[in-house]
Amino acid sequence: MYNYFAILEKNQASKETIIKYFKDNDIKVERVYSSLGIIKLVSTKKLNVTNLKHITSLELDNDEFEAV
């Protein structure tokens, strides 16, 4: 399973449109961060931003943070 954070395009489509688009492509929209213009995606395969609509960037969610 691959977890990604994706940055939405500036002129965003509606939340429903975005969720449907990814669902149709077998990608789950796990979370929408409305104030940040970011969504969290879950996919069984590796994703490539150039092949996807509605987003400008993709980043794997694999960081662990600690108190410093």
Next chain:
Amino acid sequence: MESKKKKKADRYIVVLDEQSKSAINKVQKEFNITLNSSADLNDKVRLQNLMGSEQGIIFKNLGIAVIDDIDEEKILHSVSNSSSPIVYYEKEKEFTATNTLDKLKEIRQTNLILQQQLDDLKTTIIEETENKEQEFFLTWGLESIGLSNNNYTGKDVSIAVLDTGIYLDHPDFLNRNIQGKSFVSGEDWDKDKNGHGTHCVGIAAGNISHIDGRRYGVANESNIVIAKVLSNSGTGNTSGIIDAIDWAIEKDFKIISMSLGSPVNIGEQPSIVFEHIGQKALDKNILLIAAAGNDSSRPAIPRPVSNPANAESIMAVAALDKQLKVAKFSNGGINASSGGRVDVSAPGVAIFSSFSKLASNGSLYATLNGTSMATPFVAGVAALYREAYPNDSASEIWRKIEKRVKSLTPQKLRDVGLGLIQTP
């Protein structure tokens, strides 16, 4: 002679301009009364025996008459008439019998009350003076950022601390405006079992240690917001942090302090997502501040500034020791060409602040080291600037903070940024 029981009516004392018979007759005629002479008073005939409806008394030697049951309007009318013998009148007053001893007792009692009030006032003045003196017993960190010359407290500014939570029962945080949310499943934001979060909150927004009167917090009247994004073991993930930032932005908390990091490699680009988030926050006048990280072991080449502090749009903080030298562990801006600068520095060694009794080595206070400690100094100072310049954008606040730093040359920009932050 029987005494007449009188109903309580207004009784007037009138002064006549002369004591002649004609003057007395005029008054009697005008008010339709009989003025009995005071000469008739004796042991058996008292004043009340001669007073009554349509009766009064004239004290001939004094030129004063006492009359009952008269409409004041009538007297006023008479006085205004130049031919009236009445030159002055007043309503009868009540007098209380006193004796000297009672009076003395009364005065003594009053003196005692006044003395007590004076003593209470003295005590209040002494206490307030002592408290004021205690406020100047600052930690070295607060001294170094110029807090003793500062007039601001962060009042009405919210500082969101993304960390392990807070020990809400800490006595130093009673009566503070605190709210919070946990983004760590199964763990409470208000029961910090790690202590790190409570320590950072104390630096940013704490006040005075109730044990020794030492002031350890910067913005001691700010609103405190707790976002628990690190577990009680001190770790967290991107989702929780982004979730918390999203929440903080929704709520419009102006300062977000992150004493956390994820190490990066030399040459690694900053996270696009955190860069985007930092910029989004700035667009909404919210300032994100993060720790540079503790992976270094100077004098060896320092490790690069950690994620998320390495984002251009997030203010990265390095740590200084008591000699205002960069701390041995403090990461440096060695990836600066691709983001990853140190922006400013703050005290980060031997920092005294509040701690959590719920932690494994629990206590109310602790002295810790880290860029984690330096970061909330900047958050607290940012709150003071926000209070001082309420209409400034977050970017303007950032610029003001950088402009007012204390230069630490010849130390490198890579290590200490533009310098040591200072209060407004």
